[in-house]
Amino acid sequence: MFNLTPAAAQQIRKSAAQSDTQDLALRVAARLETDGTLQYGMGFDEPCDEDMKLDLHGIAVVIADQSQELLATTTLDFVELEPGDFQFIFGDNLGASAAVKSSGCGSGACASGGCASKGRVH
Numbered sequence: 001m002f003n004l005t006p007a008a009a010q011q012i013r014k015s016a017a018q019s020d021t022q023d024l025a026l027r028v029a030a031r032l033e034t035d036g037t038l039q040y041g042m043g044f045d046e047p048c049d050e051d052m053k054l055d056l057h058g059i060a061v062v063i064a065d066q067s068q069e070l071l072a073t074t075t076l077d078f079v080e081l082e083p084g085d086f087q088f089i090f091g092d093n094l095g096a097s098a099a100v101k102s103s104g105c106g107s108g109a110c111a112s113g114g115c116a117s118k119g120r121v122h
Contacts, residue, residue, distance in 0.1 A: 002028065002054065002063060004076040008088060009057035011078040016044060025053070025060040030070035030090075038070060040090045 004012075016022045027045035030038050047053060051062040063071055073092050080086050 002056075002061065002071045002074050002076075004056050004059065004061070005078070006057055008076045008078040009059050011086075011088070012059050019044070025062045027051075027062050027064075028071060028076065029064060029067045030074070031067070032070060038090075040074075042076070042088070 012026055016024070016026075021044040024044040025047050027043055029041045031041075033039055045062065047060070047062045048064070050065055052065075052068050054061040054063070075091050077089050077091060078086060079089055081089075
């Protein structure tokens with residue numbers, strides 16, 4: 001199941017407060033590219049009826065059906081990659097991770113079912 005660390009949850013709460021999106025859920029998405037790499041995205045959004053809905057460390061997280069399998073063993077973290085350079089990273093159970101700079105959904109999954117990304121996580 002998708003998870004997020006306490007550090008990620010803390011930064012998401014901070015970002016929601018700064019962008020006045022506390023009433024929205026965090027939408028997380030993934031897409032498998034033709035070269036086999038995974039593309040991740042996230043942003044604040046209204047939940048859709050068909051979304052998987054999670055409450056992780058007090059953060060409402062929604063995942064569209066087409067991203068659920070790709071995110072099943074993924075953890076979102078917020079780490080310092082270099083001194084002073086903090087970023088969200090998506091990692092899997094194998095320990096591999098991908099840094100994600102501030103981004104909206106990016107995968108197109110947010111637009112499915114009439115939902116549209118309402119804000120970005122910074």
